[in-house]
Amino acid sequence: MIFQHKWIYYALSVLIASLSVHETTWLLLLLIPLVLHAYLIKFHPVQITILLFCSISVFLYFSTQLKEIEKPIILTGIYTWTHEYKVNGDKIRGLMKDENGRKVYVTYKLSSEEEKHIFESMPLEGKRFLVEGEMVEPKRPQHPYSFNMKKYLKSKGATGIFEIHRLQYIDTKSSFHQKISVMRFHLKKHIEKTFPTSLAPEAKALLIGLQDDVDDETTRAYQKLGITHLFAISGLHIAIFAFIIYEGLICLRIRQEIATILLIILLPIYAIVAGGAPSVWRAVTVLELIIISRYKRRLAIDDALAISFIGFVMIEPWVIYQVGFQLSYLATVSLIYSSRFLHSINSWWLKSFFITFVCQLIVYPLLLYHFYELSISSFIVNLFYVPLFSFLILPINIVLLILSFIPIPLSNLFFTVYEPFRLLITKFTFVLQSVPYQMWVPGKPSLFSMILAYVSVLMALYFIDCRAKIRYIVLVLLIPVFLLHFKGKINPHLVISFVDVGQGDCIVIELPFRKKVYMIDTGGVLRFQQEEWKEGTRYEVGRQVVVPYLKGKGISSIDTLILTHADSDHVEGAEEILKEIRVREIHVTPSSLKKPVMNDLMVEAKIQKVPIKEQMAGNAWRDGEVFFQYLWPFDTDYEGNNDSLVLYVQHGHFHALFTGDLEKEGEQKLLSLYPTLSSIDLLKAGHHGSKTSSSEEFIRQLQPAITIFCAGENNRFGHPHIEVVERFQRMGLKTFTTGEVGTIEIIAKALEMEIRTVTITID
Amino acid sequence: MNRNEVKNCLLCNAPLNSQMDWKRLFFNRFPKVICQECENQFEWCLHEQDEEVVSLYYYNEAMQDYLHRYKFMHDVLLSKVFREEIYYNLKNRKEMIVPIPMHPEKLKERTFSHVDELLKEARIPYVHLLEKITTETQGGKTREERMNTPQIFKLKKTVQVEGKEILLVDDIYTTGTTIRHAKRVLIEGGAKSVKAFTLIKSGFYK
Structure with missing residues (x-):
């Protein structure tokens, strides 16, 4: 009871601790406004002390962890593959762990087509190799807005780039995680084999969180319409998955208590099968916490989210730099704290609109920071695409996957019906995305604009919650929007x-x-002709x-x-x-x-x-x-x-x-x-x-x-x-x-x- | 922990697991005493407001039930239910807050003054300027009867209202007779302006 609705303060203090370890210790000063706010909102003095104590100890813990990362790695030694890697053209790139469990980004140039086949035919996770190579400096980014390798390494908690010259297979380290990864790999191969080529990439993205094969044009279309989040497995997705499992078990006449326990076990397994992106783990951990806490005193959802955040950052302090992590937690925060307002809306359309609106609102400065542009049409498009994906395309894909395991070619029948329907939607999507002027491109905001934008967003959400007059809300929102829009156009030179x-x-x-x-x-x-197997993403x-x-x-x-x-x-x-x-x-x-x-x-x-x-x-x-x-x-x-x-x-x-x-x-x-x-x-x-x-x-x-x-x-x-x-x-x-x-x-x-x-x- | 004094919804007795919202995240608010479901039953009065009379909710089934329990079943604890809304609507008003009074006999019968309690729970300071001179109530009358009621208030003896700006507070606004009577007494006493705030607006016209 004493901690009810207060976990967010602990989450924020962990966030501040992680930021100050990564950036500068001065950021610890951010604890002052946090504690001050806690004091104003009448925290008990004991609780404020706990809060301060926690943040300082977390800070010290993170410091030692990060120091570990910065130590030089051994250039000849045994390294283990993680699940994050990609075979592209004649190169394998991805993350490997050394014997101390430290991550390093490796690149390896495949010597022959046969070698490529070997690496592609099995999941690499858990496979141990004796490797030999050298550390290389990350490339300088071309300009402040292009891909930045250093930032990428930082967000993965990787020590640096390790160019492997030679590697030799030793053995496979078996673990629970590794076994499920093998399952995921076979599931991927299975989908590729049974699904029509036009449907397989989407099925892989929706069911096992593999977005690699979704072609660029589709991805770009979804970006323009602001619906890429539909391809990322997250909250609604997990909820539907849990619902189908739970109701399925109940239909099989399994008692509710046992069904619940099974669900508790199955959810983390699915999280690994689904690729374990931050949004997946966020959704799964929050749901687990809510289910488990029901046995005693129900945990409030905002607390469950905060605890899941704390857990995540404690395990991987660098995860706060991953875009998916940031967007996933922020959007959920917005939904949870706005839910009282959302519940009070009676009209279904208006409610759906506001769900998209509060989510987009809180992530828009961050989206601009990472992608420099914003889809304006997303506010409308989501109204139709969220239900379409959640209640039609996703369930159909789940059913099709189950059917595809039945030896009788029953699924083929379904595919012949579903494929034209899905292709029609794709056609429609492409027509929609071709509408001009649906992107707002104000450019990358400065730190000052970011802070201003977030002050404005939080004020607006507060005003919405208080049912303030619409003109005030609009005014508060438009100030940073104008600033962002015109800042590039005021240079007189x-x-x-x-x-x-x-x-x-x-x-x-x-x-x-x-x-x-x-x-x-x-x-x-200038492109040169090369052997076909060496061709990767250009x-x-x-x-x-x-x-x-x-x-x-x-x-x-x-x-x-x-x-x-x-x-x-x-x-x-x-x-x-x-x-x-x-x-x-x-x-x-x-x-x-x-x-x-x-x-x-x-x-x-x-x-x-x-x-x-x-x-x-x-x-x-x-x-x-x-x-x-x-x-x-x-x-x-x-x-x-x-x-x-x-x-x-x-x-x-x-x-x-x-x-x-x-x-x-x-x-x-x-x-x-x-x-x-x-x-x-x-x-x-x-x-x-x-x-x-x-x-x-x-x-x-x-x-x-x-x-x-x-x-x-x-x-x-x-x-x-x-x-x-x-x-x-x-x-x-x-x-x-x-x-x-x-x-x-x-x-x-x-x-x-x-x-x-x-x-x-x-x- | 004083802040979590009420553990179950005062209206339906469901365990309170109050949802957080932005208001509660940023500022110290009154703890919740009713659950979300009950709260959603009340219908906000967002439109057709005029300058003179501001109301918070429409009179619907849930509100009827609430008023019945609060006023006639004498459940004084229910005065907490709308304290937050009342507080945020009245805290910045510059006028003098004047509740509509009850007749002393009626007060004896009910044991508490329902309007005063609403304001007390909302921590809004108020003063009594009026006295009720009849024991009859507006409830149970037809529209015609209400419109033709003779004056039901008089000014308290020692009070000075000259040049003052006043905000009358009542629980419910139906035809406006009560407010009109009170307003007339105050204006005649020399008040500069008289406006009104009520918790509920009844759909007598609807």
Whole structure:
């Protein structure tokens, strides 16, 4: 009784302890407002003492645990696979544990197709290997919004990246967890064998929490509609599963008490079968606590959630950095504390709407923090998709799975009925997601905006609970929304960013107040033919680097996309960008569309009705105070690098020149055609700084204050060439290379340039 | 633990396992005395409010039952049921809070004053300015009869109401006769403004 409704304070103190161990001890000061609040809400002094004592001891405990992680690991030793790994192409990546149980992220390059088959044909969990390898540094993220390996390692509690050179199987460590993992593996194979290929990925996701095979397009469609949570096994899912088991047992004339005990045993087993994601464990532990506590005094649901949180974080202090964990607990908190209000709504539709609303409300700042965008349509779409998935698709999948074990091809009959129905829903989903303007892309919020947003959200939830006037609730919610929406559009300067796309070009030009956004080239990957078995999920620089950069900054549309010439390191990513970002027009150099590398882009541009215009020297226009002019090419034949579009940009006293892959011959002609061209402030050096560009005369005449080489780290061409770099150095001109410093942002102010290189370090 | 004084719902006796909500998470609130199911039975009066008279709930079956138990079965503990709502509605009112009084004989019969108890439980300070001069009640009368009732209140002898802003508090608002009478007495006594707050709004017109 004394602890009733108070566990949340202990949960928060554990959260503070974990945060302060991971970030900085100063965060322990957050305990002050917590304790103060406990005091104001009339906690007993003894209880406040317990609270403080607990948080400090938890903090000390976490500190010793984390120190353990930071100790160097043995480079030759026995390692055991965990259930988190992936075989992709010719690589296995995942988590292994050393003999002390410490986790390390390993990568292993498979040597042959046979070896790949061996690794794919069995579950690796619990298998012990004698391995030999070396630790490698995690790659620097390209920009603050791209995938960050260090953060990923931190969220998994892994020591570092261990590149395995050689491994040798020893034995299998048998455990309860491992046995269930084997079961899960066989279940996966079984589904793959019995389910039609169009249904198998979904069945695997819904039944055993395996989302790997859901294709990107479906995932993206679900993201746009804000319904990805339906694929993550969580609360409602577990509730339905428990209901089916319990009612099934009752139907089999099993006594309620025994059915309950069986349920208590079965739920954790299912949690492991379902892949053991944080949302699964959250749902299962809360349900278990509620069921078990019924024997004595019923635990309040908010306390059950808090206790489950404490347990989780005590076992894995780093789990607080996992997105799934954060979203799952936060959404549940919102549901539980709003349930009184939700219960008081009589209309079914209104209630469903508010269930989605309170969940979305509390996670929206976090969603923006992780994904930089928010699905607006999700508020409506969830009204239909939650019941559809919960009461139709999920139960059907459970039934189909059970039927598929019966030797008679009974399930085939069901599949022939269900498959067309499911495909129809998929078609409908794709139509829905193609509706434009359903994503709000304000960009990544700063820490201040995050705090403000959460203050606003909690105030709004409080007001809703108090039945305050709707205009107050709306007002409270709109303040941070406006702030987030307009924060990217208040910069009065011209901003030019050179995105680190590896070997390739990608430049973003934002006009003052972001009135317009231009992009010169999109980066791209030069693909080589390789053996089929080595093909895995492709690395797509447009989708994985450029799009997050734009979204992270809150850019959702590009006014003009300029493709200097048809080389894959400049244009291969264009089609991926078109799919995610609204592009109003595309400029290309004459006749370059004939090149096969442009085909994907042409198809996508045609679907979206984006005009593609050929540009030549002489074309010029003005956007406010910014002047643009193409200086090159002069002919309409396309012969390669020397036909790159060359763009000249001028804003007040600031002059910039973007030369694509222009080489010596082009440069010389350019000089003779524009003899007055000089004292450039910013130059994008031609052809990534290769020996064949940036000739002596060219730079001597231009005298670029700053020159950028867009070249990948340790690229195979040796760009930028040492000779070229020295040439600039001799003339006392500054140069930067994207591959060395990451994404470079240049802010062109009235009389000076501010240069921001985004070599960010985490922590 | 004083805070958890009531362990079972005062209305249905189900064990209280009160749900937490945002209000209770952020601020120290009155402990709950009725369960969620019972609470959901009461119907909030969210619309058709005017400036002059504010009511919290509609008169429905649950409310009828509550009033019966509270007023006629003399279950004084039930004055706790709406204390939180009353508190949050009245705590910021700047007017002087004046409950509708009972006739002394009626008080003897009921043993407690139902309006005063509601305010006491909600920790809202109040003053009595009025006295009731008839023992008859408004309940059980038709609309016509109510409208034509002669004045039922008078000002207490020593009180001064001149220039004061007053908020009358009553349990139920039906035709508004009680409030109107009280208001007239107070206005005639020189009060600057008289508004009213009632727990319940009866659907006499509905």
